[in-house]
Amino acid sequence: MKKLQLVDIVVIIVIGIVFGVIMKFWDDLYSVVKPMLPTLRQLIYGMWFMVGPFAALLIRKPGAALLASLAGASLSAIVGNGFEVLMYGFIQGLGAELVFLAFRYRKYSIAVAGLAGIMSCAGGFLLDLSYGYADLEAWALIVKYGLRVISAFIFTGIFAYYIVQALEKTKVTSLIRPIDDSEIEQLKQ
Amino acid sequence: MSTTTALSVTKLRAKYSGEKQLVFNDLTLAIPQGQKLLLLGPSGCGKSTLLQIMSGIVPDAVQMPLHSEHITKPSNWGFVFQDPDTQFCMSYVDEELAFVLENLRIPREQMELLMNEVLNQVQLKLPALHTPIAELSQGMKQRLALAAVLLLKPDVVFLDEPSALLDPEGKLQIWQAIRRTLSNHTVIVVEHHINGILEWFDRVVVFNRQGDIIADDQPKVVFEQHKPFLMQEGIWYPNIWEEHFQALPNSAIAPLLDGVDHRPTLLELENFSIERGGFRLHVDYAAAKQSDWITIIGRNGAGKSTLLYALARLLNSNGSYRILGAEATDDIPDSISYVFQNPELQFIADRIIDEVTHSLQVKHASIEGEATTDQAPESRANHWLHRLLKPKRKNKTAPKEQLIAEASQALEQLHLNVPYERHPYELSIGQKRRLSVLTALVEKRSIILLDEPTFGQDARSTFVMLEWLARLQAAGITIIMVTHDEQIVRRFSTQVWEIDQQMLTVTSRKR
Amino acid sequence: MNNVLNWFTPSYQTWLHRCNPSLKFLILFAIMLFVFFSRALELYIGYIVCLSILLWSSCGFPIRKIALLHIPILFSSLSSGISLTLFGRGNDVLWQWWIIKISSESIHSGILIGTKSLLIGIIGLLLLLTSPPVKLLYSFMQQLRFPAKYAYAFLAGLRLVPFMIEEVQLRRRALRIRRVQRPTGITAVYTTIKLYSIPLIAQAIRRAHRIGIAMVAKQFNQQRTYYYITGFSWHDAAFVIFALACTFVTMLFTAL
Numbered sequence: 021m022k023k024l025q026l027v028d029i030v031v032i033i034v035i036g037i038v039f040g041v042i043m044k045f046w047d048d049l050y051s052v053v054k055p056m057l058p059t060l061r062q063l064i065y066g067m068w069f070m071v072g073p074f075a076a077l078l079i080r081k082p083g084a085a086l087l088a089s090l091a092g093a094s095l096s097a098i099v100g101n102g103f104e105v106l107m108y109g110f111i112q113g114l115g116a117e118l119v120f121l122a123f124r125y126r127k128y129s130i131a132v133a134g135l136a137g138i139m140s141c142a143g144g145f146l147l148d149l150s151y152g153y154a155d156l157e158a159w160a161l162i163v164k165y166g167l168r169v170i171s172a173f174i175f176t177g178i179f180a181y182y183i184v185q186a187l188e189k190t191k192v193t194s195l196i197r198p199i200d201d202s203e204i205e206q207l208k209q
Numbered sequence: 210m211s212t213t214t215a216l217s218v219t220k221l222r223a224k225y226s227g228e229k230q231l232v233f234n235d236l237t238l239a240i241p242q243g244q245k246l247l248l249l250g251p252s253g254c255g256k257s258t259l260l261q262i263m264s265g266i267v268p269d270a271v272q273m274p275l276h277s278e279h280i281t282k283p284s285n286w287g288f289v290f291q292d293p294d295t296q297f298c299m300s301y302v303d304e305e306l307a308f309v310l311e312n313l314r315i316p317r318e319q320m321e322l323l324m325n326e327v328l329n330q331v332q333l334k335l336p337a338l339h340t341p342i343a344e345l346s347q348g349m350k351q352r353l354a355l356a357a358v359l360l361l362k363p364d365v366v367f368l369d370e371p372s373a374l375l376d377p378e379g380k381l382q383i384w385q386a387i388r389r390t391l392s393n394h395t396v397i398v399v400e401h402h403i404n405g406i407l408e409w410f411d412r413v414v415v416f417n418r419q420g421d422i423i424a425d426d427q428p429k430v431v432f433e434q435h436k437p438f439l440m441q442e443g444i445w446y447p448n449i450w451e452e453h454f455q456a457l458p459n460s461a462i463a464p465l466l467d468g469v470d471h472r473p474t475l476l477e478l479e480n481f482s483i484e485r486g487g488f489r490l491h492v493d494y495a496a497a498k499q500s501d502w503i504t505i506i507g508r509n510g511a512g513k514s515t516l517l518y519a520l521a522r523l524l525n526s527n528g529s530y531r532i533l534g535a536e537a538t539d540d541i542p543d544s545i546s547y548v549f550q551n552p553e554l555q556f557i558a559d560r561i562i563d564e565v566t567h568s569l570q571v572k573h574a575s576i577e578g579e580a581t582t583d584q585a586p587e588s589r590a591n592h593w594l595h596r597l598l599k600p601k602r603k604n605k606t607a608p609k610e611q612l613i614a615e616a617s618q619a620l621e622q623l624h625l626n627v628p629y630e631r632h633p634y635e636l637s638i639g640q641k642r643r644l645s646v647l648t649a650l651v652e653k654r655s656i657i658l659l660d661e662p663t664f665g666q667d668a669r670s671t672f673v674m675l676e677w678l679a680r681l682q683a684a685g686i687t688i689i690m691v692t693h694d695e696q697i698v699r700r701f702s703t704q705v706w707e708i709d710q711q712m713l714t715v716t717s718r719k720r
Numbered sequence: 721m722n723n724v725l726n727w728f729t730p731s732y733q734t735w736l737h738r739c740n741p742s743l744k745f746l747i748l749f750a751i752m753l754f755v756f757f758s759r760a761l762e763l764y765i766g767y768i769v770c771l772s773i774l775l776w777s778s779c780g781f782p783i784r785k786i787a788l789l790h791i792p793i794l795f796s797s798l799s800s801g802i803s804l805t806l807f808g809r810g811n812d813v814l815w816q817w818w819i820i821k822i823s824s825e826s827i828h829s830g831i832l833i834g835t836k837s838l839l840i841g842i843i844g845l846l847l848l849l850t851s852p853p854v855k856l857l858y859s860f861m862q863q864l865r866f867p868a869k870y871a872y873a874f875l876a877g878l879r880l881v882p883f884m885i886e887e888v889q890l891r892r893r894a895l896r897i898r899r900v901q902r903p904t905g906i907t908a909v910y911t912t913i914k915l916y917s918i919p920l921i922a923q924a925i926r927r928a929h930r931i932g933i934a935m936v937a938k939q940f941n942q943q944r945t946y947y948y949i950t951g952f953s954w955h956d957a958a959f960v961i962f963a964l965a966c967t968f969v970t971m972l973f974t975a976l
């Protein structure tokens with residue numbers, strides 16, 4: 021298993037910060053949508069789960085999802101989205117990280133990325149419980165978090181996945197992904 | 210000289226991930242402590258890659274398939290990278306230098322003194338220590354990079370073309386600083402232009418295009434005995450200009466200008482001025498005629514790039530700027546091609562070949578457009594809805610295969626023999642430079658603006674580029690070029706625009 | 721971008737700015753945690769009053785700006801509160817229409833969550849307005865032994881933000897110089913987004929990668945001295961006393 025090097029850390033944190041900036045704008049959008057479309061707004065909630073799986077898909081090393089998620093949350097915190105996002109960032113990143121760990125950092129498919137998003141969502145739900153966001157009628161609870169899960173899948177499984185694919189075409193990924201051992205083996209002959 | 214080895218590689222094999230071609234195939238090189246070593250080789254042969262491998266940047270920070278029987282790396286080293294834009298980790302001059310001092314655990318109280326001292330050494334004069342690095346010119350950045358390395362006080366120093374972007378005086382100063390401060394160090398240098406620095410080196414290693422060593426000896430011996438190799442690989446050696454251009458009669462390089470000048474004026478500046486941050490530049494009068502070859506010279510930070518930016522309408526200006534007789538608008542004039550100083554800024558595509566075919570396509574489209582403009586005078590006032598519904602304009606004239614054939618031929622001519630589906634960023638700096646210049650050369654617009662097109666080039670590529678430009682000039686195209694190369698100024702220019710003290714002075718040159 | 725950054729520069733420095741950022745962070749974070757996991761309206765109100773006094777009196781910003789910064793916080797806490805009131809759990813139904821059901825319990829939890837959001841927002845604002853992120857990170861490294869590689873990576877990332885905005889401009893320049901036509905037709909918006917966003921993300925990653933290499937090449941060392949030094953002063957004692965007093969008053973208020 022390849023460990024995170026200094027360079028990886030910089031790249032991951034920068035990804036986190038880029039997403040943090042995007043999330044800042046998203047947050048404003050969310051606040052506007054919030055009172056207008058009480059349930060459908062959940063559909064754009066997946067944005068907050070995107071950063072961790074995105075980083076993992078891109079870097080393909082242990083720790084990427086968690087670190088990126090934390091970095092994104094830290095940025096949100098310092099641009100004034102409240103302190104509690106630090107906890108959310110941590111637990112959501114952890115959720116995503118666990119999924120990639122479960123697949124031993126070998127599989128990076130749409131399904132795995134989507135599942136990572138859903139686990140982030142689950143992590144967030146735990147915090148929502150203690151915060152009080154979940155004191156809802158049973159049906160409202162199911163609709164709210166059901167939609168959120170769908171959104172999580174769309175943002176992480178589909179958007180993150182396809183953005184990473186587009187990035188692969190620009191060849192940046194070859195800078196940061198671990199190289200294939202087979203290529204080194206070939207050189208030895 | 211001591212015999213302990215400072216660094217070495219044995220039977221090194223390396224390639225870039227995903228590539229078939231090896232950059233090095235069983236390369237062996239040992240460098241004793243205290244040696245001053247100069248690496249020479251054609252652009253793209255792997256010099257920068259080798260420095261990164263020997264320092265340990267590969268594989269510590271850069272991924273690359275690599276294998277060697279043995280490798281000795283220095284524990285304490287400094288590196289000046291080839292690209293001045295990519296070697297800073299902070300955004301202010303003082304923070305950047307402080308970063309080095311922090312790593313060395315120098316107490317805070319001593320920091321400012323050391324910073325001022327080292328900036329003096331590299332002759333980087335700044336209004337304040339806390340200056341944003343983004344506001345330095347390219348040459349100033351190169352000086353700052355060297356300053357950071359000097360602060361590091363390493364045993365082994367890698368210098369990858371440390372003076373490529375410096376003005377002539379700056380080159381002298383930098384090399385004086387290098388000699389003064391690094392006399393006891395092991396120093397490994399890559400540099401294309403070797404005039405005036407040769408005698409400092411103990412040893413010169415020459416690579417061929419495949420990355421194999423073809424000569425390895427004292428400078429004197431290399432330049433006397435291996436000259437055929439150097440000529441064959443297109444590597445700079447003293448007097449190469451004279452030898453290369455004595456073969457060509459002057460008229461083949463530039464059209465002879467008779468006594469009276471009938472050429473039309475293409476570009477005219479009058480009472481023209483630019484402001485950028487605290488920087489100002491003023492031009493009383495300057496004009497470029499058809500087939501002019503204008504070189505813009507001046508110190509680092511004089512404002513050459515700034516002037517070029519304004520000519521391409523990337524920066525606002527005051528006063529009169531007429532182009533083909535008409536006052537320039539805010540948009541980039543149709544008649545201008547442009548080459549950025551930093552080649553990476555030029556690139557818009559994901560593949561090398563697409564960069565060139567795009568330019569060719571634009572050229573064909575504009576030729577076609579010229580033919581049809583008479584019939585379509587309403588094109589300016591088209592409603593957004595109209596634009597939205599309008600089908601994409603198809604390019605009838607140029608089939609894809611023809612464009613690709615044309616593009617590969619052009620790439621070949623500028624010695625870009627690499628897989629064409631590679632990303633433009635996956636090239637050596639010299640190759641990037643050539644690709645970016647090429648995108649403008651093939652457009653064949655009436656004026657071409659180039660910001661230091663020949664930096665980082667080996668002799669062969671420089672001459673090809675210059676000859677290409679001379680052909681364009683002979684065909685009536687006006688060339689306006691920023692350069693620090695006195696040879697180009699002397700041999701090619703019809704006018705010299707010198708920027709000094711925020712003023713532009715024009716000197717005509719008769720040949 | 722610089723305008724945005726300047727916006728968060730205080731008009732004058734107060735004792736709060738001179739407090740040690742780590743200490744401030746830890747205390748405020750502890751209060752936040754305490755609040756986060758508790759459900760007592762009186763507690764929230766107590767803290768809101770105390771911290772607001774501190775914020776409005778000594779954060780170094782003009783009143784108008786502070787008020788302006790409260791708008792998103794108020795907005796967001798209001799909407800959280802309202803939606804919980806409308807859809808919240810509860811048996812003592814007061815009013816019902818279609819899917820909306822207001823009960824005395826749901827009103828209670830709505831108010832509770834609205835106030836909690838407001839309080840957490842104010843805590844965040846208090847830190848944000850009195851400790852610039854760069855100082856905060858330097859202090860983390862010096863006082864909390866926060867690993868330098870993460871801190872410097874984060875600093876590098878923060879510094880890249882203005883560059884990302886510059887990068888949009890550079891990209892626009894390149895597209896102009898190379899005469900890439902503005903996309904037209906139905907897919908114009910999508911094409912434009914693609915023309916900019918993917919290269920911009922790629923460029924951010926490239927820049928990050930190069931910064932990483934530059935850090936390695938400058939012999940990055942976890943054990944280091946610091947150019948920007950942060951330490952403690954009597955202001956810190958004042959802050960600790962204030963926080964304790966604040967908590968004491970609030971607890972007293974809650975107990976009543």
Ligand SMILES: Nc1ncnc2c1ncn2[C@@H]1O[C@H](COP(=O)(O)OP(=O)(O)OP(=O)(O)O)[C@@H](O)[C@H]1O
Pocket residue numbers: 225226228232250251252253254255256257258259291627634635636637638639640665
């Ligand atoms: N990221 C990359 N991926 C694939 N190939 C690369 C990459 N970077 C460089 N190359 C190729 O490796 C070879 C060596 O590049 P390198 O930068 O070491 O050349 P160089 O000798 O320093 O040239 P120059 O004088 O132009 O700087 C070149 O042919 C280049 O095209």
Ligand SMILES: Nc1ncnc2c1ncn2[C@@H]1O[C@H](COP(=O)(O)OP(=O)(O)OP(=O)(O)O)[C@@H](O)[C@H]1O
Pocket residue numbers: 343344345346347348349374376485486487488507508509510511512513514515516550
């Ligand atoms: N983005 C910027 N904002 C403000 N000032 C700038 C900016 N870029 C450059 N400058 C300043 O403008 C002046 C001219 O810079 P310019 O890049 O045109 O120099 P140059 O002549 O091209 O130098 P070089 O030969 O080193 O490339 C310099 O003093 C520089 O500090």
Ligand SMILES: [Mg+2]
Pocket residue numbers: 256257258291369637638639
């Ligand atoms: Mg090189």
Ligand SMILES: [Mg+2]
Pocket residue numbers: 346347513514515550660
């Ligand atoms: Mg310049």
